[in-house]
Amino acid sequence: MAAKAPIQDISDDARDAEVGPPKEWAAGVPGVLHSMVPGIREMGVRRALTLLTDMNQKDGFDCMSCAWADPDHRKTFEFCENGAKAVTWEAAPVTIPTAFWAQNSISSLLTKSEYWLGMQGRLVEPVYKPQGEDNYRPISWDEAFTLIADRLKAMDSPDEATFYTSGRTANETAFIYQLMARTLGTNNLPDCSNMCHESTGTALGEVIGIGKSTISYDDFGKADLIIVMGQNPGTNHPRMLTALEEAKDNGAKIVAVNTLHEAGLTRYKNPQRVRGIIGRGTGLADQYLLIRSGGDGWLMKAVSKKVLEAEDAAPGTVLDHAFLDEHCQGLEEFREHVRTLDEDRVLQATGLSQAEIDELADRYLNSERVIITWAMGLTQHRDAVKILKEVMNLLLLRGNIGKPGAGASPIRGHSNVQGDRTMGIWEQMPESFLAALDREFGITVPREHGYDVVKSVQAMREGRTRVWMAMGGNMVAAVSDTHAAEEGFRNVGLNVQVSTKLNRNHLTVGDEAIILPVLGRTEIDRQEAGEQSLSVEDSVCAIHATRGKVEPISDQLKSEVSVVVGIARALWGDDGPIDWAGFEKDYDRIREHIEHVVPGFDDFNARLREEHGFILPHGPRDSRTFPTATGKAMVTVNELEYLECPPGRLLLQSMRAHDQFNTTIYGLDDRYRGIRKSRRVIFVNPDDLRELGIADGQIVDVHSEYEDGVDRVVHEFKAVSYPTSRGCAATYFPEGNPLVPLGLTAFGSNTPASKGVVVRLEPVTR
Ligand SMILES: Nc1nc2c(c(=O)[nH]1)N[C@H]1C(S)=C(S)[C@@H](COP(=O)(O)OP(=O)(O)OC[C@H]3O[C@@H](n4cnc5c(=O)[nH]c(N)nc54)[C@H](O)[C@@H]3O)O[C@H]1N2
Ligand SMILES: Nc1nc2c(c(=O)[nH]1)N[C@H]1C(S)=C(S)[C@@H](COP(=O)(O)OP(=O)(O)OC[C@H]3O[C@@H](n4cnc5c(=O)[nH]c(N)nc54)[C@H](O)[C@@H]3O)O[C@H]1N2
Ligand SMILES: [Mo]
Numbered sequence: 001m002a003a004k005a006p007i008q009d010i011s012d013d014a015r016d017a018e019v020g021p022p023k024e025w026a027a028g029v030p031g032v033l034h035s036m037v038p039g040i041r042e043m044g045v046r047r048a049l050t051l052l053t054d055m056n057q058k059d060g061f062d063c064m065s066c067a068w069a070d071p072d073h074r075k076t077f078e079f080c081e082n083g084a085k086a087v088t089w090e091a092a093p094v095t096i097p098t099a100f101w102a103q104n105s106i107s108s109l110l111t112k113s114e115y116w117l118g119m120q121g122r123l124v125e126p127v128y129k130p131q132g133e134d135n136y137r138p139i140s141w142d143e144a145f146t147l148i149a150d151r152l153k154a155m156d157s158p159d160e161a162t163f164y165t166s167g168r169t170a171n172e173t174a175f176i177y178q179l180m181a182r183t184l185g186t187n188n189l190p191d192c193s194n195m196c197h198e199s200t201g202t203a204l205g206e207v208i209g210i211g212k213s214t215i216s217y218d219d220f221g222k223a224d225l226i227i228v229m230g231q232n233p234g235t236n237h238p239r240m241l242t243a244l245e246e247a248k249d250n251g252a253k254i255v256a257v258n259t260l261h262e263a264g265l266t267r268y269k270n271p272q273r274v275r276g277i278i279g280r281g282t283g284l285a286d287q288y289l290l291i292r293s294g295g296d297g298w299l300m301k302a303v304s305k306k307v308l309e310a311e312d313a314a315p316g317t318v319l320d321h322a323f324l325d326e327h328c329q330g331l332e333e334f335r336e337h338v339r340t341l342d343e344d345r346v347l348q349a350t351g352l353s354q355a356e357i358d359e360l361a362d363r364y365l366n367s368e369r370v371i372i373t374w375a376m377g378l379t380q381h382r383d384a385v386k387i388l389k390e391v392m393n394l395l396l397l398r399g400n401i402g403k404p405g406a407g408a409s410p411i412r413g414h415s416n417v418q419g420d421r422t423m424g425i426w427e428q429m430p431e432s433f434l435a436a437l438d439r440e441f442g443i444t445v446p447r448e449h450g451y452d453v454v455k456s457v458q459a460m461r462e463g464r465t466r467v468w469m470a471m472g473g474n475m476v477a478a479v480s481d482t483h484a485a486e487e488g489f490r491n492v493g494l495n496v497q498v499s500t501k502l503n504r505n506h507l508t509v510g511d512e513a514i515i516l517p518v519l520g521r522t523e524i525d526r527q528e529a530g531e532q533s534l535s536v537e538d539s540v541c542a543i544h545a546t547r548g549k550v551e552p553i554s555d556q557l558k559s560e561v562s563v564v565v566g567i568a569r570a571l572w573g574d575d576g577p578i579d580w581a582g583f584e585k586d587y588d589r590i591r592e593h594i595e596h597v598v599p600g601f602d603d604f605n606a607r608l609r610e611e612h613g614f615i616l617p618h619g620p621r622d623s624r625t626f627p628t629a630t631g632k633a634m635v636t637v638n639e640l641e642y643l644e645c646p647p648g649r650l651l652l653q654s655m656r657a658h659d660q661f662n663t664t665i666y667g668l669d670d671r672y673r674g675i676r677k678s679r680r681v682i683f684v685n686p687d688d689l690r691e692l693g694i695a696d697g698q699i700v701d702v703h704s705e706y707e708d709g710v711d712r713v714v715h716e717f718k719a720v721s722y723p724t725s726r727g728c729a730a731t732y733f734p735e736g737n738p739l740v741p742l743g744l745t746a747f748g749s750n751t752p753a754s755k756g757v758v759v760r761l762e763p764v765t766r
C-alpha cells in the first residue's frame with residue numbers, strides 16, 4: 001500500500017493552549033460525529049463501515065480501547081468515539097516505507113512527537129539496529145529470530161532477559177509468551193498491569209481471594225446505588241455511560257467521587273436515544289464529592305464508622321449479620337479500630353464537609369444493593385492497597401458482595417489486561433499455576449519471583465538486563481521517572497519490540513534493537529488450519545472470541561503467535577517437549593493446553609465458538625465462597641497515611657486527555673475539559689492559584705519534591721484555573737511522568753503513585 005504525504009509534526013507549546021469552560025455533559029451528537037468522520041476520511045467508507053459495525057459484535061473483533069464489558073443485547077453500533085479512534089489509528093491504510101529507515105536516524109526520530117511517530121503509519125517489515133549504528137535497517141524474519149535466539153543463548157542466566165506485555169495481547173499469545181519465558185527459565189514477566197490495577201489485585205486477593213470484579217454486566221441495572229470513584233468513564237470507558245444511564249432508568253442513584261469535575265460523570269447524552277440527541281440527556285451523578293487526592297480510604301472508613309454507629313443505635317438492623325457471621329472474619333477488630341477514627345483528620349484528608357460525608361453514609365444505609373466502581377484514581381497512590389481494602393470493608397458490612405446488583409467493580413484499562421493475568425503474565429504466579437505448567441509440558445519452570453515494571457527498570461539501570469522484549473506497549477513512556485527509565489533502556493544489550501506502530505520505546509534502546517511488525521486486532525489472521533480467532537477476557541470475567549475482519553495492511557506481517565513461535569523454534573528447534581510449530585498452525589491447540597492449565601477453561605474451544613463465549617467461575621460472585629487462606633472474606637484494619645503536602649506545594653496527578661490512548665496521542669485537545677491545542681497544561685483550583693500568586697494562564701515550570709532530593713522538572717506548562725479539589729492539581733500522562741519518582745510506589749503492589757506527587761510551580765520568566 002502506498003505511503004501518504006509527509007505528516008507535519010505538531011508542536012505542543014503551552015502558549016498555544018486555548019482554554020474554555022469545562023463541558024457539562026459527555027458523548028452526545030458530537031460524540032457520534034467525532035467518531036465516524038475520521039474513520040471514513042482515513043480508511044474510506046467501506047473499510048470504516050466494515051470495522052465500525054463489526055466492533056464488539058459477537059462475530060467481530062473486540063475493541064482495543066478498553067476492557068468494558070459487552071451487553072447481551074448489542075446495538076448495531078456497539079462502539080464509542082474513542083473506540084473508533086483506536087480502530088482508525090490501527091487500520092488506516094498508511095504504512096512506513098522501506099526508505100524511511102535510511103532517511104531517519106534514531107536520534108533524529110527522537111526529536112519528533114509521539115503523535116508524529118504514530119502517524120507515520122503501520123510498521124510492515126522487521127527492522128534491526130546493529131551495535132554502534134544510529135539507524136534501523138530491514139532484516140528478514142528468519143534473521144531476526146536467529147539473532148534474538150543467539151542473544152538469549154549467550155546470556156549468563158535466564159534472568160538477564162525480561163519479557164514485558166501490554167494488556168492488549170490476546171489470551172493465546174499471552175499463554176505461549178509466558179510459556180516461552182518460563183521455559184527459558186525466568187519469571188521476569190512485567191506487564192502494564194503493574195502500573196494499572198495491580199493495587200486492585202493485591203487488595204482484593206487478600207480480602208476475597210480473587211483479584212477480579214465481583215459483578216456481572218447485568219448487575220448495573222439492578223443496583224440501588226453506584227459509587228464511581230477515581231474514574232473518568234466519559235473519556236476512558238464511554239460505553240459505561242450507557243450502563244449508568246440504564247441503571248438510572250431503573251431508579252439507581254449515582255455518586256461520583258473525584259478530585260476533578262468530569263463532564264462524563266455529570267450528564268450523559270446517549271447518541272442512540274432521542275433524548276440524547278435533542279434533549280438534555282440524562283443527569284448522572286446525584287452527588288459529586290470533590291475529594292482531596294488520596295483521601296478515598298478516609299472517606300470509606302468514615303462512612304463505615306457511620307454504618308457501625310447506625311448499627312449501635314438500632315442493633316441487629318443495619319449490618320448484614322447473616323453474611324458477616326457466615327462468610328467474614330475480622331469484624332470485631334475493625335469495629336474497635338474504627339471507633340478511634342479521628343474525624344478532624346477525615347475532614348482534612350478528604351477535603352470534604354461533614355454534611356457531604358453524612359449524605360453519602362445516608363445513601364449507603366438506604367440502599368440494599370450497592371456497587372462501587374473504580375479505576376486509576378484509587379490504584380495509583382502510595383496507599384492504594386489500603387484504600388481499596390477500605391472500599392471492600394464498606395461493601396462487606398452490608399453484604400454487598402455476591403448478591404444481585406451489588407459488588408466491587410474495578411474497571412480495567414487495556415482490553416485484555418485481565419486475560420493476560422489469567423494466562424500467567426505475572427512475575428509472581430502462584431505455585432498451582434506453575435505446577436500445572438510443569439505437568440502439562442513436562443518441564444520445570446522457575447519458582448523465584450521475577451521483576452515487575454519498576455524492578456525491571458532498576459535491573460536495566462544496574463546493567464542486569466541483556467535482552468528486553470516487549471509484546472506491545474510503550475513502557476519507557478508509560479512508566480514513572482521518564483529520564484531514569486530512558487537510562488535503563490539504553491543500558492540493554494538487545495531490545496526486541498513487537499509492535500504495530502512506531503513509538504518512543506523503539507528509539508530508546510541499547511546496543512542492538514529489533515522491531516517486529518505484527519497484525520492488529522482488526523486484521524484477518526490466516527494460518528495453516530485456516531482463519532484464526534483469538535480470545536479475550538473483559539472486566540467482568542467474560543471470555544469471548546475476537547476475529548479480525550479486514551485484509552492485513554501488508555502480507556509481510558506475522559501474527560503475535562507466529563512471532564513467539566518463531567523465536568521459540570529458533571531457540572529450541574522442533575524436537576523438545578513443546579510443539580511450538582503446532583501452536584502456529586492452529587490456535588485451537590494452544591487453547592487445548594490452556595484448558596489443562598488454567599481453571600475455568602473446560603471445553604475451551606467448543607465454548608468459545610458458542611455465541612456468547614462464557615463467564616469464568618468466581619467464588620465470591622457466584623456462591624459467596626472465598627478462596628482466601630481462611631475461606632472467609634477479610635474485614636481488615638488499615639492505618640491510613642495522610643498525604644502530606646507542605647505549604648506552597650500541590651498534590652499532582654497525571655491522567656488521560658480525551659484525545660489519547662495511553663501513550664498514543666491522537667491530538668492536542670481535551671474537549672470535555674475545555675482544552676484545545678496543547679497538552680502542556682496544569683489544572684489548579686482558582687483559590688490555590690491565588691494563594692500561590694500565579695495568574696490563570698501563566699506559564700510555569702513544575703518541579704516535584706521527593707525524599708531522594710533529586711530535582712525532577714517539566715518545563716513550560718500553562719496553569720489553568722479549574723474545578724479541582726483544594727490543594728490538588730492535574731496534568732496529563734505521559735507528559736507528567738518525568739515528575740513521578742521511580743521509588744514512589746504503592747505499598748504492597750509497587751504501582752507508581754502517579755496520582756499523588758508533591759510539586760511546586762515556578763513561574764517562567766524567560
Ligand atoms: N480513550 C481512552 N480510553 C482508555 C484509555 C485511554 O488512554 N484513552 N486508557 C485505558 C487504560 S489502560 C486504563 S487503566 C483506563 C483508565 O481509566 P481512568 O482511571 O478513568 O483514567 P485516568 O485518566 O487516569 O483518570 C483517573 C480519574 O481519577 C481521578 N482521580 C485522580 N486522583 C484521584 C483520587 O485521589 N481520588 C479520586 N476519587 N479520584 C481521583 C481523576 O480526576 C480522573 O477522573 O482507561 C482505559 N481506556
Ligand atoms: N503518569 C501516569 N502514568 C501511567 C498511567 C497514568 O495514569 N499516569 N497509566 C498507566 C497505565 S493504567 C497503563 S495500562 C500503562 C500503559 O502502558 P503500555 O501498555 O506500555 O502503553 P500503551 O501506550 O498502551 O502502548 C501503546 C503501544 O502499543 C503498541 N500496540 C498497539 N496496538 C498493538 C497491537 O495490536 N499489537 C502490538 N504488538 N502492539 C500494539 C503500539 O506500538 C503503541 O505505541 O501506562 C501507565 N502509566
Ligand atoms: Mo491501564
